[in-house]
Every structure is written in C-alpha cells, then in structure tokens.
Amino acid sequence: MTNPRGNGLRSVAEQSEEERGGPGSILSRQSRDHADLDALMRAYDDEPDADARGRVVAELAERALRHAFAEETVLFPAYRQHLPEQGEELTRHIEGDHQQVNELLVQLQDADPRSPDYDATVRRAFEVIRHDAHDEEDDLLPRLQRVATEEELRAIGAAWEVQRRTAPTRPHPKVPRRPPGNALAAVPLAVTDRVKDAAEHLAAGSAVRRAALAGALVGAVVAAVAAARALRRR
Template sequence: MPLSLAHQSLEELGGHSSVLARQRRDHAELDRLMRHCESTGPSRAERRATFQEIVRLTFSHAFAEETVLWPALRRLVPDGEELTARVEEEHQQINDLVAEILSTEPNGPWPERLVAEAFALIRQDIRDEEDVLLPRLQEALGHDAVRLRRLGSAWESVRRTAPTRPHPAVSRRPPGNALAGVPLSAVDRARDALSPLTGPRGRRLTTALTAAVLAACAVAALRHRRR
C-alpha cells in the first residue's frame, strides 16, 4: 500500500515545488486555521474572519484538484474514477455546508454545529487525499520528481485564479468547471474585496451577480458541446 504523504519527507514528495508538497502545505495551513477557529480565545468577529480565510483556501484548493489532479488520476489509475468520485462527493458536501453557513446572519449567533460538520468533512477529505488519492497518483507517476513538479506548477496556476467561494450548481469536472472558473473567480474575488458589504442588500447584489455569471457559463457550455 502506498505510504501516506504525512509520513514522507520533502525529498520523497518530489521537493518543495512538487504538487504533493504543495498539497500538504495547504492541508497543514487549513488544519492550523481550523484549530484557531475552534479555540475559545478568538472573538466572534475574529472567528468569522478566520472562517473566511478557510473558505478561500478550501475552495481554490479543491477547484485546482478537480481541474488538474483528478483528471490525471482518472487517466493513470485503473480505479481512478471510483477514487475521485468519492472525494468529489466530499467536496460537494463541504460546498453545501459552507454555503449554508455563509447564508447565516453575520451578526447572529456563531453557527457552531454547521461549522463543526464542515470542519469534520474537510479533515476527512484531507485524510482521504493524503492517505489514498495522492499516494496513488505519486505511484502512477513513478515517483518522478520532474513530473510531480510540472503537475505542481499547473495546479498552482489554477489555484491562484480559482473561485474562492462555494458554488453548488457548478460542475465538479472539466470542461464545466473550467468554463465557469474564470468568471466565477472574478466574482468571488470582487466579493472578497468588498466583504464589508453585508445584509439583505449585499446578499441580493451578490446573488444576482452570481446568477448572471452562471447563466453566461451555461450558454458557453452549450456552445462548447455544439462544436
């Protein structure tokens, strides 16, 4: 059985710029942020700010996986379809939970139960990736550091321009997610920059903006299929 990423040295992972090392760093940062959010010290405002950091990292990270890594795993590993379907289901569950959390009133009570469920799913997703999917990808690539670094560069490029918020209606696979990614990323990053805009008016504005983008993406996907 392939060795979990958690028990491998940086050299075994293919070096600092390997996709495996990049994934593990993101996972470690997510764990740090979740533990900080769960601690009794932070105020409600600090908890919400930390949660927003978790959301941005979680969704850009997952989008890059679904666009770059899981298609490679399906091509290279005989049971890649089954493996990626399971983790995509986890991503969808996280998506739905986080969307529900973000819909709660910013000045209302902290949604403790929903956040705990979301964090449990994120941690399970990290374990599945580090213990199963990524070691299988590493094995399929023959532990080739050059190929792992190239994949890491592609993954990082997508992550830096990926959506940063949940979008339950968007496909988890190419080409649907790729077609939606660029416009949704622009919307998300604008919303991140304008995060003080809250309340019913802010929610109506961002909902309308996202709906317009999704409609444009649906038209683009239809045109792509007709070619």
C-alpha cells in the same frame, strides 16, 4: 472508502519534502495546503470571540474552495489518467465531499457566528475537510506517486498552483465538479467573486488599504483573463 492505512502505502504526511519530489511536487503542495487548512481549523477552536471566529471561517472557506477547485481541474484528471482502473472511483468519492463542503459554506457565508446553528455547521464542514485531507495524503497521493515520475508530479503541481491562484473564492454548489464545465465556469466566477470580496473590504478599509485592494482586484481580473486564454489554447 476502506481504511487507507491498510493499503500498504506510505502516507505523504510521513515523507520528507525530498521524498515527495521537492517543494514543487503536487505531493508537497497538497500537504502544505492541508497543513494551512488544519491550522485555520485549530485557530477557530482556540478563538473565543464570535466575530473573530467568523473571520477565521471566511478565510478558511476561501482557501478550501481554491484548494478543491485546483484538485478538480488538475489533480483529479491526473488520477484518472495515471490510474485508469481506480481513478474514477477514488475521485468520485472526494468530488461528492467537495459538493457537500460547498453546500455547507453557502449556509455559513451570510450566517451570524453567534447563531445557535453556526458552530454545528462549521464542525460538519471541518469534518469533511479533514476526512478528505487524510484520504488524499494516506491513499490517493501515494497511489499517484507509485505510477508518476517526479517530473510529472512537479508538472502536476505547477498546473495545480496556477488553478489555485485563479480559482473562484466563494462557494458555487451548482458549478460542475469536473472539467471542462468547472474550468469554463470559473473564469467569470473568479472575477465576480473578487469584485464582491473587494467591495466588502473597501467598505471597511482605510484609504491605503482601499488602494491596495483596488490593485489586487485589477490583478485578479488580469489573472482570470489569462486563465481564459489558457483554456482557449487547450
């Protein structure tokens, strides 16, 4: 893409929460999530222990995948609706980056953090994630801000948050990057991902933690069922 700083738009990173439309606006939600992802990437850089680095990558992967899924199911369709002449090109670019991140995270999922190639793969994923965050905050989100009302930005933000909370937690490169295919595939994948997540934690957790995780799994299943019902109502 062209240099976003030459587009005459003001980056949402330079705006106050009020200017973005409040805490519930998609601009504010995206910006907060980008900051959280950046903090995890910096935590990886600061962590000398290989096992701890692997745990940081696992947490970042889950958050990045949820973030991307919410973009693909809610935010990118909003771009294409509100920016019919530009939205297709803008979103296709980042969808390609999301596909690349999914493929890199598949490689990292069962990799040994001590292996020679691990850090290089992590760095490639970080580069794409950071590139996307800058493109979105400097270019895509300000474009949407120009044409959407604050009420519309908050409605997009609320829908984005629902999808983020119920999204799959593991990489699935073969899933379509656009609705309705990605949204329909997400319902069973969100359940199976959480079953796998819970099984991994249960194997190592205390009795109290196991009980808490079992409760979280039940909640995840309920959320996935609710998402499926919402899809049927559309």
